[in-house]
Amino acid sequence: MNLLPVLPQIVPLATAIVALAVRSHRRLQRGVAMIGATAHLGVAVWLFSTIWATGPARVQMGGWSAPFGIVVYADTLSTSLVVATALVHFAVTGYGIAGADEPRRRSDFWPLANTLVMGVQGAFLTGDLFNLYVWFEVLLISSFVLVAIGNLRAQIEAAAKYVVLNLLSSAAFLVAIALLYGATGTLNLAELSILLREPAGVPMISGIAVLFVVGFGIKAAMFPFGLWLPTAYGSPPAWLAALLAGLLTKVGIYTFLRTGALLFQEVVPWFDDVLLLGAFASLLVGALGSLAQVTLRGAVVHSVIFAVGFMLMGISTGSEAGRAATIVYLLSDMVIITALLLVGAEVERVVGSDRLTEMGGLYRQRPLLAAAFAATALSVAGFPPLVGFWGKVAIFGAMTDSGRWPGVLVALAGSAVVLATIAQAWSLAFWRGGSRPLASSVSSPTRALPIALLLLVIAFASLVPNPLFEVAARASADLSDLAAYRRVVLE
Amino acid sequence: MEASLAIVAGIVLTLAFFSLLRRSFLRLVVGFMLLTNAANLVIFTSGRLTRGMPPIVPVDAQTIEQAANPLPQALILTAIVISFGITAFAFALAFRVYRTIGTLDTDQLAETETDAVGGERARGPDGTLSA
Numbered sequence: 001m002n003l004l005p006v007l008p009q010i011v012p013l014a015t016a017i018v019a020l021a022v023r024s025h026r027r028l029q030r031g032v033a034m035i036g037a038t039a040h041l042g043v044a045v046w047l048f049s050t051i052w053a054t055g056p057a058r059v060q061m062g063g064w065s066a067p068f069g070i071v072v073y074a075d076t077l078s079t080s081l082v083v084a085t086a087l088v089h090f091a092v093t094g095y096g097i098a099g100a101d102e103p104r105r106r107s108d109f110w111p112l113a114n115t116l117v118m119g120v121q122g123a124f125l126t127g128d129l130f131n132l133y134v135w136f137e138v139l140l141i142s143s144f145v146l147v148a149i150g151n152l153r154a155q156i157e158a159a160a161k162y163v164v165l166n167l168l169s170s171a172a173f174l175v176a177i178a179l180l181y182g183a184t185g186t187l188n189l190a191e192l193s194i195l196l197r198e199p200a201g202v203p204m205i206s207g208i209a210v211l212f213v214v215g216f217g218i219k220a221a222m223f224p225f226g227l228w229l230p231t232a233y234g235s236p237p238a239w240l241a242a243l244l245a246g247l248l249t250k251v252g253i254y255t256f257l258r259t260g261a262l263l264f265q266e267v268v269p270w271f272d273d274v275l276l277l278g279a280f281a282s283l284l285v286g287a288l289g290s291l292a293q294v295t296l297r298g299a300v301v302h303s304v305i306f307a308v309g310f311m312l313m314g315i316s317t318g319s320e321a322g323r324a325a326t327i328v329y330l331l332s333d334m335v336i337i338t339a340l341l342l343v344g345a346e347v348e349r350v351v352g353s354d355r356l357t358e359m360g361g362l363y364r365q366r367p368l369l370a371a372a373f374a375a376t377a378l379s380v381a382g383f384p385p386l387v388g389f390w391g392k393v394a395i396f397g398a399m400t401d402s403g404r405w406p407g408v409l410v411a412l413a414g415s416a417v418v419l420a421t422i423a424q425a426w427s428l429a430f431w432r433g434g435s436r437p438l439a440s441s442v443s444s445p446t447r448a449l450p451i452a453l454l455l456l457v458i459a460f461a462s463l464v465p466n467p468l469f470e471v472a473a474r475a476s477a478d479l480s481d482l483a484a485y486r487r488v489v490l491e
Numbered sequence: 492m493e494a495s496l497a498i499v500a501g502i503v504l505t506l507a508f509f510s511l512l513r514r515s516f517l518r519l520v521v522g523f524m525l526l527t528n529a530a531n532l533v534i535f536t537s538g539r540l541t542r543g544m545p546p547i548v549p550v551d552a553q554t555i556e557q558a559a560n561p562l563p564q565a566l567i568l569t570a571i572v573i574s575f576g577i578t579a580f581a582f583a584l585a586f587r588v589y590r591t592i593g594t595l596d597t598d599q600l601a602e603t604e605t606d607a608v609g610g611e612r613a614r615g616p617d618g619t620l621s622a
Contacts, residue, residue, distance in 0.1 A: 021613045130569070133570075134569060134573070137573045137577070141576060141577065141580065144580060144584075145580070148584065148587065151587060152591075153591050153592060156584070156587050156588055156591045156592065157588075157600045158603075159584060159587075160516065160588055160597070161600070162585060163580075163581060164519060164523075167523050167526075167577060167581070168511075168526075170577075171523075171527060171529075171530050174527070174530040174531075174534070175529075175530045176535050176536070177566075178530065178533040178534035178536075178537045179533065179537065180562070181534070181537050181538070181562075181566075182533075182536070182537030182538070182565060185560075219606055246599060306556060364606060396537070413515055
């Protein structure tokens, strides 16, 4: 049995254990974290290239054949997300070993960051609903502590809200799993995809789907369930928020994609419409919320809700092209938002404040930082020819193809508002003359390198978007080909 | 048996939501304990409940018709362990809320909402902007 698909979970787990064992030696612990993140990225790329060459694969844990055992399933969609996650993990670890402040150096930060990543990878790679629930809990518990480390009032308030809403989401998810098991007798996604499409149907499927949408909606930060996000991502340090914002809501989007294709689209008639409404609301709330912020970070974290709206819109088309467009957006957004928050962390560090009114003069004094901000922020707004633009154009194409062109207008309006936000942030923080001296003048190469790496990825995907589209098309084909999924898992 | 347990689960769920809607953070945590227990009861009920029939397949048979399904009970074990850990964390967080903010009234947890994310941020002991 080839255990390669399990390695992206094993490596962070091993890193977490070793980092915990050497917790009294902080320099050693940081070294372990960096080596672990590098190995993780290597394993992820290895898995992706293997799956790309051989097609989807599955591992039956404990040798129990599906649908009785737990299935780990790797296709192009899962493995491309695994690579993006490993890249985010690598960049944030690189920044963090140099940029970590005292509370996060002292505490068990590195083990927790690694268990968080393990949970994310587990959720991407599982083929079983209950196993998905377990991985969700793994990543949630880690993120709860990561948000609260440091014990500032803002963090404790944010953690309280974040914990409450996400526990509610887990409970809804768990009850939905119980009802679905009671109705079908299985939690294997491949077998469920067969049973749900039988002509007799499954009792209560609409009610079960409501619980799933609520559960996943809270995790993905879909409006009106996403209001935990601005404080939870706004109160820990920006580079840590980069890890959370780069990964957590993306897992929610992935579960909507996967369970939408396998279980709900075509089965539950209202599923796409509810997703579309949630998408519109998230787009507008995210964009307008972003415009209303007085801090740079506030503007950035609200744009995460905006991006969630865009991706939900792509999923709600229910077509293979729409899914491919969503995957393009999802993969690029993971890198973009992480890069933007790392740049934001540098800006906060250099200025000594994150309030836009206190910034100024950065364009003259930090031209490289200004350029990095412009590139990442304009990517979020979807300014051509940056990579964010390609994802948006693809989603617009899928929307008009499925006759939902009014949605394009809503999305364009939202994008215009986000562009206005960025123009405002640019003119306040970078363009106008500085009124006060910068707090910190030292720029360390260890902090700059991870940002440069992410910018390089963004630049490549912007100028040569074909490989990204090719990966997304293949991922969408793997996702939409239910017969192949069942064959791989159940044979 | 299933019907009565389903009703019990419904009652526990009602109590859980009643607790969740109270303003004290501690009651909220109690609400969560009830909520996860209600969810576990639903899982338990979904696996068919029969008295005095161990789910052991006889040597000469492939399946057994009436016995309770043991798999949901295994799922509950996992869910119980997870909810145990989360409850412990939630209580620790409740303690932290009380220590840091000085109250358990959830309406008082709104300071960071006033200007969305920032506003007057707390500064760390070394004077650096910490959030």
